[in-house]
Amino acid sequence: MGYLRKVLAIVWKDIRAELRTKEMFSAMFVLALLVMVVFNFAFDLRVGGERVRQVAPGALWVAFAFAGVLGLNRAFVLERDRGCLEGLLLAPVDHTAIYFGKMLSTGLFMLVVEALTLPVFTAFFGVNLFDLRLVGVVLLGTWGFAGAGTLLSAMTAQTRAREVLLPILLLPVAAPVLIGAVKATAGLLDGLAPGEIAPWLRLLAAFDLIFPAIAFMTFDYVLKE
Amino acid sequence: MRQKKDAGLIGLTALSAAMMMGALYLALAGAPEANLKSETGRLAQRIIYFHIPTAWVGFLAFFVTFAAGVGYLRTQARRWDIIALASAEIGTAFMLGVLLSGSIWARPAWGVWWVWDERLTLSLIQFLVYAGYLMLRGTVEDPARRARFAAVYGIAAFVSVPINFIAIRLWRTQHPLMFGAEKGGLSPEMMFAFFFCLIAFTLWYAALLGHRIRLERLRDEVEAVKQNM
Numbered sequence: 001m002g003y004l005r006k007v008l009a010i011v012w013k014d015i016r017a018e019l020r021t022k023e024m025f026s027a028m029f030v031l032a033l034l035v036m037v038v039f040n041f042a043f044d045l046r047v048g049g050e051r052v053r054q055v056a057p058g059a060l061w062v063a064f065a066f067a068g069v070l071g072l073n074r075a076f077v078l079e080r081d082r083g084c085l086e087g088l089l090l091a092p093v094d095h096t097a098i099y100f101g102k103m104l105s106t107g108l109f110m111l112v113v114e115a116l117t118l119p120v121f122t123a124f125f126g127v128n129l130f131d132l133r134l135v136g137v138v139l140l141g142t143w144g145f146a147g148a149g150t151l152l153s154a155m156t157a158q159t160r161a162r163e164v165l166l167p168i169l170l171l172p173v174a175a176p177v178l179i180g181a182v183k184a185t186a187g188l189l190d191g192l193a194p195g196e197i198a199p200w201l202r203l204l205a206a207f208d209l210i211f212p213a214i215a216f217m218t219f220d221y222v223l224k225e
Numbered sequence: 226m227r228q229k230k231d232a233g234l235i236g237l238t239a240l241s242a243a244m245m246m247g248a249l250y251l252a253l254a255g256a257p258e259a260n261l262k263s264e265t266g267r268l269a270q271r272i273i274y275f276h277i278p279t280a281w282v283g284f285l286a287f288f289v290t291f292a293a294g295v296g297y298l299r300t301q302a303r304r305w306d307i308i309a310l311a312s313a314e315i316g317t318a319f320m321l322g323v324l325l326s327g328s329i330w331a332r333p334a335w336g337v338w339w340v341w342d343e344r345l346t347l348s349l350i351q352f353l354v355y356a357g358y359l360m361l362r363g364t365v366e367d368p369a370r371r372a373r374f375a376a377v378y379g380i381a382a383f384v385s386v387p388i389n390f391i392a393i394r395l396w397r398t399q400h401p402l403m404f405g406a407e408k409g410g411l412s413p414e415m416m417f418a419f420f421f422c423l424i425a426f427t428l429w430y431a432a433l434l435g436h437r438i439r440l441e442r443l444r445d446e447v448e449a450v451k452q453n454m
Contacts, residue, residue, distance in 0.1 A: 151381060155374045159364035168360060169378065172353040173385050214384055218377040221298055 006093045010101025011108070014075075018109065024074045028067040028113045033120060035063035040124055056125040057185040061178055063117060064138075065145065068110050069167045072149040075106045076157035089223060099150060099219045103212070107146035114138055127189055134188055140204040141181030147211040148174045154222045180204040234435045241432040244425035248274065256418035265333045272330045274418055278426035279322045280348070284386075286316025286430060287355065291383035294376035303445070306372035309379055311437035313358050315430060320352040354382045 018025055039059035043052050079085040088098055118138075122129045149170050156165040171178075180203040187197040252274035259270040293309035296302070327345065328338045339345065361378055365371035411419060 148381070152378070155361070155378065158370065159361065159374075160366065161360070161364040165357075165360065165364060169357040172350045172357060173382060175350050176385065210384060211381070214381050218298065218380060221373045222377055224373065 003094070003097060006097045007100045007104065010088075010093075010098060011105045014102070014105035015108070017078075018105075024071055024078075025109055025113065028071050028109065029116055031070055032063040032067040032113055032117045035059070035066050036117070036121060036124055039063075053125060053127055053189075056121075056127050057182045057189060059125070060117075060121055060129075060185060061141070061182045063121075064110065064114055064142070064181075065171070065174075065178060067113050067117075068106075068142070068145050068149060069170060071106050071109050071113075072146070072153040072170070073157075073163045073166050075102050075150065076153050077162060080157050085223075089225070095220045095223050096216050098223065099154070099215050100212070102154070103146050103150040103215075106150060107142055110142050110146060111138070114142065129189075131188055134185065137181060137184045137188065137201070137204070140201065140208055141177055141184075144177040144180075144204055144207040144211065145170075145174055147208060147215065148177070151211065151215040151219065151222070154219070176203060177207050180207070231439075234432070234439060237428070237435060238432045241425065241428035244421075244428050248278075248422040248425035251418040251421055257412060257414050259415075269330050269333045272326055274422040275426075276323065276326045276330060277419070278423045279319050279326060281423060282426050282430045283316050283319040283323055283348075283351070285427070286312045286319060286434075287351070287383055287386070289434075290316065290355075290358075290379045294379035294383075297372055297376040298380075301369075301372075303368075303372070306375065307438050307441045308434075309372075309375060310362065311434050311441060313355055313375075313379065314437060315433050317352065317355040317359060319430075320348060320355065323348050324352060351386065354385065358382060 036059060039055065039062065040052065043055050043059075076085070079088060089095070118129050121127075149166070152169045152173065153166055156162060156169065159165055180200045184197050184200040184204065187200065252271055256271065256274065258267050261267045261270060289312040290309045293305045293312065297305035297309060324345075327348070331340070332338055358375065358378055362371055362375050365374055
């Protein structure tokens with residue numbers, strides 16, 4: 001069985017487990033909605049009406065990031081609680097395949113949540129987000145966030161603090177993803193020239209490569225017993 | 226062996242203390258006044274002799290944590306983990322010093338304690354990243370696992386530094402550039418004071434690192450004695 005097939009087997013396992021309960025997915029989606037609602041009324045009180053649009057890209061990515069943290073937390077905590085991590089480790093696959101499998105499945109859940117959130121967001125904030133280029137930005141941002149998050153989540157799930165620790169580690173480490181994604185999204189909404197958005201996309205692309213690369217080199221040590 | 230090492234550490238401590246006294250004198254009185262109009266500005270300018278060396282020690286300390294993390298993953302030797310821990314603690318404390326001294330300077334120079342400028346944001350993120358490092362260590366009980374996690378996180382955290390730098394550089398800048406700026410550079414006497422402070426702070430870091438490593442070794446010994454009892 002090739003490496004890619006092994007990775008996809010883990011992704012498929014996660015999708016099937018999630019389809020049976022749908023608990024993680026619904027929690028992520030509801031949290032994303034709640035973040036937008038909170039942002040909307042909190043900012044509407046202060047800046048009011050039209051200018052709420054200005055904060056739209058930031059609100060969008062905060063919602064994605066929080067939902068992502070929720071999903072990333074579950075990725076390894078669930079495996080550990082049900083004693084499935086040992087099973088995964090016993091499987092005749094390279095540990096890095098577990099990383100990529102988990103990263104892809106969590107990234108996929110995030111993307112589904114994001115796909116459902118975007119239309120609601122369009123309605124709430126009155127900005128048109130149906131733009132193919134935005135899909136690209138969302139893909140790049142989600143990939144980077146899941147890339148760093150999966151590595152850190154594998155560690156925090158094995159600590160005493162567990163769920164509490166992941167956002168504390170992930171949000172500062174993944175700060176460039178959030179900065180890049182918010183800037184690129186804002187650039188698209190403001191109709192900036194592609195040349196002005198390109199540096200942010202390059203930044204996202206660099207991050208998307210670097211974190212999986214670090215994880216590839218170090219993931220063995222994270223899962224070692 | 227132990228006594229010889231301790232003697233070296235005492236010597237380093239004494240040297241760094243003497244250098245720091247010199248640095249204090251140069252920064253507060255020895256260095257010439259800057260060519261600035263307001264008196265507050267001239268006084269505030271003197272913070273560069275402490276602010277920049279503090280930042281330098283912060284980055285150096287995090288680099289040492291990164292390198293020791295790589296060393297640990299390669300060898301699984303406890304001494305690398307001790308170095309990583311010691312350096313991360315010192316680096317975090319110095320990073321806090323950078324943020325505080327920068328704020329003290331920003332108040333008279335910019336009129337505000339804080340702006341969301343590239344360097345400031347970067348330093349704050351750095352500080353939070355390594356505060357996370359110390360928290361991560363605090364929540365893992367098994368020493369070998371704690372060392373492995375800390376090493377992996379130390380590597381990932383340090384690699385995020387350059388990306389953060391690019392991210393924030395693209396964003397905006399207001400922080401004065403020390404070197405490479407066309408005007409507002411330092412006179413030779415100021416340069417001397419500055420580099421003296423830089424060396425003094427580096428020695429101070431080395432002394433602190435030595436003490437922290439010694440402390441952790443002693444703690445290990447106590448632990449071993451307890452186990453044998």
